[in-house]
Structure formats: C-alpha cells, structure tokens
Amino acid sequence: MNLLPTESTKSMIQESIIRWFDANGRDLPWRTTSDPYEVLIAEMLLRRTTATAVARIYSAFIRRFERPERLARARVRTIASMVGTLGLQNLRARHLQQTAAHIVKEFKGSIPDTMEGLVNLPGVGVYVASAVLNFAFCRPSPLVDGNTIHLLSRLFELEFAGPADRNAWDFIASFELGGQNKAFYWGIIDLVAMVCLRRVPRCEICPLHEPCIWRHKNKPAFKTG
Ligand code: SF4
Known part of the structure; x- marks a missing residue:
C-alpha cells in the first residue's frame, strides 16, 4: 500500500471534487429531496444496480x-413488478415491504435518524444507513462502496480489501467535510460514473488528474482540441 496522502493533499482533492460536482453533477430525482423516506427508498433501490435504471422507475414508485x-400494506409481488427492471426484484421487494412495515410499527411512520435505528431495518446495511444520514439528515457520516474504493485506489494507490474494509471507512472519515458532505459523496459517485471509468478512465477531463498517482504512472494520452 502507498503512503497515506497529506492533509493538504486531501483538502485539495476534497475541494476539487466538490467544485466539480457543483458544475457537473447529475440531476437525479432523489437528489432534489431531503425527505428521509424518499431518500431511504432511493438508496434501497440503488443497491446493486445503476442510477440510470433507478431513475427510470423512481418517481413512479x-x-x-x-x-x-x-408500502407496508402493498403485496410483495406488486412491489416486485415495479422494481423488476433493477434485478433481484423479489428480494428487493421483500426488503422494501418489511422495512416499511417495521417503520410503521416501531417508529410510527417516521424514518429513524440514527445509525443504530437505520441498520436494524430489514435489508438496510451500513452503506444505506450512512447515505440516509448524509443525504436526508445532512449529518456527515462516512460512506464507502465499490465506487469509493475504486477512486481511492486510482488516486492514492491505496489498497483496500473491499467496501467492508474498516481501513477504507476510517480513511474516508478522516476528510473534514463540514457541511459539504452531500457534494463530496455525490461527487465521488458521479466521478466514477462519468469520468474515472473502470476500463478507460477519462483523465483528460478529470478534476483530479494532477494529484492522481494512477494517471502519473500510466500516462494515458490526453486528447487535445
Ligand atoms: S486522473 Fe484518471 S485515473 Fe485518476 S482519478 Fe481521474 S480519471 Fe481516474
């Protein structure tokens, strides 16, 4: 594993991601709401599928x-028919229905605003819980998935065992995000979706090309004009 980046490098990268997101981030329907229920549904739908696929069904859902x-009163097969294009529809539908039923029974229809309350919902893991804390309740909470690992490994040549690696969560938690946690995490998600592509990264338009170790080592040709 490479050396950990300095605080000033991290701060510069953080600012670049946030600035890039403000100018280039995707308009996705769940990003215009901070309603905790709507954010929770979006994050549950987004697991193991793409934002494009979820965007096609989210508003109707x-x-x-x-x-x-x-949602708690709906039949699982009715829910499954609405989320069929996302894959894993039966499991996804069961989790959505059970989570809604749990929220109604245990929280009188309100979404819990603590990590403990959220991770106890059926089908909600630490990632979804943390996303809800960030995007609905505006509470900075470390957020790591495969996209984050991918970007960190290219940028800093850091090696993590995967999204469950505690070191990755500790590392991302070391960024001082203040109130800019949404733009930072959405920026990482969008950079991986639009710029730091896995097969052929678009380094020539990347806001992080200066500090990126992968770019310096691999020296991809920059298009001009
Ligand atoms: S410079 Fe290239 S490899 Fe590095 S983060 Fe940007 S797109 Fe990814």
Missing part, C-alpha cells in the same frame, strides 16, 4: 407508495 404506510 414514490407516487405509488408515497408514504411508508402504503
């Missing part, structure tokens, strides 16, 4: 199941 009470 929220219209149909606008509150947890409606």
Whole structure:
C-alpha cells in the first residue's frame, strides 16, 4: 500500500471534487429531496444496480407508495413488478415491504435518524444507513462502496480489501467535510460514473488528474482540441 496522502493533499482533492460536482453533477430525482423516506427508498433501490435504471422507475414508485404506510400494506409481488427492471426484484421487494412495515410499527411512520435505528431495518446495511444520514439528515457520516474504493485506489494507490474494509471507512472519515458532505459523496459517485471509468478512465477531463498517482504512472494520452 502507498503512503497515506497529506492533509493538504486531501483538502485539495476534497475541494476539487466538490467544485466539480457543483458544475457537473447529475440531476437525479432523489437528489432534489431531503425527505428521509424518499431518500431511504432511493438508496434501497440503488443497491446493486445503476442510477440510470433507478431513475427510470423512481418517481413512479414514490407516487405509488408515497408514504411508508402504503408500502407496508402493498403485496410483495406488486412491489416486485415495479422494481423488476433493477434485478433481484423479489428480494428487493421483500426488503422494501418489511422495512416499511417495521417503520410503521416501531417508529410510527417516521424514518429513524440514527445509525443504530437505520441498520436494524430489514435489508438496510451500513452503506444505506450512512447515505440516509448524509443525504436526508445532512449529518456527515462516512460512506464507502465499490465506487469509493475504486477512486481511492486510482488516486492514492491505496489498497483496500473491499467496501467492508474498516481501513477504507476510517480513511474516508478522516476528510473534514463540514457541511459539504452531500457534494463530496455525490461527487465521488458521479466521478466514477462519468469520468474515472473502470476500463478507460477519462483523465483528460478529470478534476483530479494532477494529484492522481494512477494517471502519473500510466500516462494515458490526453486528447487535445
Ligand atoms: S486522473 Fe484518471 S485515473 Fe485518476 S482519478 Fe481521474 S480519471 Fe481516474
């Protein structure tokens, strides 16, 4: 594993990601709401699929199941038919229905605002819980998935065992995000989706090309004009 970057390098990278996101981030329907239920549904739908696939069904799903009470009363097969294009529809539908039922029964229809309350919901792991804390409750909470690992390994040549590696969570928690946690984490997600592509990264348009170790070692040709 490479040496950990200095605080000033981290701070410069953090600012670059946030600035890039403000100018280039994707407009996705779940990013215009901070309603905790709508954010939770989005994050549950986004597991193991793409934002593009979720964007196609998200608004219709929220219209149909606008509150947890409606989702809790729905049949699993009805929910599965709405999320069929995302894959894993039966498991996903069961988790959505069980989570809604749990929220209605244990929290009177309100989404819990603590890590402990969120991770106890059926089908909600640390990533989804942390995403809800960041994107609905505006609480900075470390957020690591395969995208984060991918970007960190290219940028800093850091090696992590995977998204469950505690060291990765500790490292991302060491960024001092203040109130800019949403732009930082959405920026990482969008950079990997749009710029730091796994097969052929688009280093020539990347806001991080100066500090990126992978770019310096591999020296991909920069297009001009
Ligand atoms: S410079 Fe290239 S490899 Fe490095 S983070 Fe940007 S797109 Fe990825």
